[in-house]
Amino acid sequence: MNLAQAQRPESTLQTFEFRAIAPAFVDEELQLLIKDHSADKEHGASADTTIDLEARNHRGELIMSASAHFVDDAA
Secondary structure (H helix, E strand, O other): HHHHHHHHHOOEEEEEEEEEOOOOOOOOOOEEEEEHHHHOOOOHHOOOEEEEEEOOOOOOEEEEEEEEEEOOOOO
């Protein structure tokens, strides 16, 4: 949740959803993917933003995913 908030410090975190995959096998190599959908705002979408986070092990297997929804206070 802190990682998502760090991506959008100027906005209010409205909801955060965390999904863990079981059994969770995590080794020394963990890949983290952050997708910030704020670029959609440039195409007429609302000022709200969703950030998706995924963690995968060295084989590319999904370990956990999360979504954070922000409300742009300036809008």
